[in-house]
Amino acid sequence: MSGDAPTYAALSDGALMVLFANGDPGAARVLTERLLPRALGHATRVLGDRAEAEDIAQEAMLRLWRAAADWAQDGPAAPATWLYRVVANLCTDRLRKSGQSALTDEADRHSDTRPGVEAQMIAGDRMAALDAALALLPERQRQAVVLRHIEGLSNPEIAMILDLGVEAVESLTARGKRALSAALSGKKEALGYDS
């Protein structure tokens, strides 16, 4: 199949969806390689729970496969945007069922037995420190910040995913980033940055 790899690489996600619906055996593999990391990354950072994130990522991909039969290649949303929206909604549902908005509420922070922001930083684990800081944000802010600054999506794309106006997205990402900065400020040494 190595001869086919360049062919798949040149195809858009939408074109691969159509191929998948028509029974192409390689389209699913390529779509999985492209999209599953993004779904898993988004869910992991929003939920803060790897096992739940894997469940949600698998469920979202299953819905994507089912949507392939009716997929319009020139439709309003690219498969990735559509997938992010499903992941965002599944995460929201999961957090609401567990009664969580921020993964770490202000009132629980003092009694939280997990390593907090400062402890993670002292351990020199920058990614874990970022995750701990993200966990402090309200759910919608967290989703917006993750989609904008980690997944690298544009504000209009995020607006479509979160079913918000573009200005609302800009406000969420700005507030979320300020909150992250506040949580991480003063810890530059632990993060390995020069003062």
Place this chain on the structure above:
Amino acid sequence: MTVERDEEQLDQLLQSARGAVRVPETLSARVLADAAMVQTTLRAAPPQPRTGLGWLAEIRAALGGWPGLSGVTLAGVAGLALGILAPDLVDGLSGGQIGLWTGDLGALPEVGLLWEEAGDV
């Protein structure tokens, strides 16, 4: 300048978080298994029903298509169609006899009533 530097360092931290999530092989395998299951379902989906002229197309098909329709049969089918679809026209052509005998049953009279022995068209 300190604020700008903080922001720059946060941007770097966020940037380094991109693509940092590793997908376990077990998860990929489950996702691909789901894909194979859905593709199997798509292949097994029943064909869409034929669309055409509705019941007239079905009659035609039942009689073996147009070649199966002899002149007499064709006239009979056409007459039946005309009587059901345009009863007023047919009634008019009959001099009002059909309406009289069927009791003015309306646009879609029961076919069997047209064949009652008491009435003779």
